[in-house]
Amino acid sequence: MxxxxxxxxxxxxxxxxxxxxxxxxxxxxxxxxxxxxxxxLPKDIHLVALGDSLTEGVGDGEGKGGYVGRLVPLLSAEDGVRTVTVTNLGKRGRRIVELKPVIKAHEREISQADLVLVTIGGNDVMNVVRSHFFDLSHERFVKEAKAFASRLDHLILSLRTVNPDAVVVLVGLYNPFSSTLPNIPEIDDVIAEWNSASLAVLSRYERTIFVDIQDIFADRDDLLYRDEFHPNAAGYEQMAIRVYEALKERKEWWIGRLLQ
Incomplete structure (x- = not known):
């Protein structure tokens, strides 16, 4: 027993x-x-911002870094995020043809990025205006939209070559031209067509997001800086929220990959 x-x-x-x-x-x-x-455990997010004056934050009277600076605390508050590190490569006046050398010069930062944010195209539209001020037509904008889309395709391909995994976010165009281009009543349609062309390009690549902001600034002069072209602090705040909402819908793309 x-x-x-x-x-x-x-x-x-x-x-x-x-x-x-x-x-x-x-x-x-x-x-x-x-x-x-x-x-x-929370992870560190590396963000690279490319583009023009909207990326630089021109017009932000509060000095908070435009939409990029306002996006950082929103992303930092997300579960799974410990810190957000930003490399801001925005510069006023840039057109899309000027971004390729920027990518070349900053391949290391871009290769390490989890998020790549891009604002580009506003100065390309303005170039059409300056080049054809006395004979502006809807047809000229349509022609240039096709050329812009081709350059955008090469731009996304360049980013994908440097970093195949990063989430690429392109912020669309809005219309600040209603008071400066009264002879082109179809300017809203022009902006919408350029945005549609950009969306079509991004749809050919994985892990890309197009953020439409045209509606935010429609008939909202109170969201523009005194130059009536760039967003003011309130305008950038609205942009940041819109980009954040788009990123949150695809959270598994930029946080989920890090947690595997």
Whole structure:
């Protein structure tokens, strides 16, 4: 009897386990692993911003860095994010043909980015205006929109070559020209067509997001800086929220990849 009692005691100790909700044995270390998997440690997000004056934040009277600067605290508050590091390469007056050398010069930063944000195209539209001020027509804008789309395709391809995994976000164009281009009543349609062409380009690449902001600034002069072209602080705030909402819908793209 003593022998059988001793064997029974050993068997009970060896089989000491905790039962899961479904009744399946689960050892303590396995439960700890599952808890770690369910609640991953926060990660660092590296963001590179490319483009024109909207990326630079021209017109932001509060000096908070335009939409990029306002986006940082929104992203930082997300579960799974510890810090957000920004490399801002925006410069006033830039057109799309001027971005390729910027990418070349900053391949290291871009290769390490989780997010690449781009604003470009406003100065390309303005170039059409300057070049054909006395004979502006809807047809000229349509022709230039096709050329812009071709250059955008090469731009996205360049970014993908440097960094195949980053989420690329292109912020669309808005219309600040209603007071400066009264002889082109179809300017809203022109902007919409350029945005549609850009969206078509991005649709050919994975992990890309197009953010439409045209509606934000429609008939909203109160969101423009005193130059009536760039957003003011309130305008940039609205842009940041719109970009944040778009990124949150694809959160698994820029946080999920880091947590695998």
């Amino acid at each position: 003593r022998r059988w009692g001793w064997l029974l005691c050993c068997w009970l100790l060896a089989g000491c386990v905790s039962l899961s909700a479904g009744g399946k044995p689960e050892r303590p270390h396995e439960a700890a692993v599952k808890q770690t998997e369910a609640k991953p």
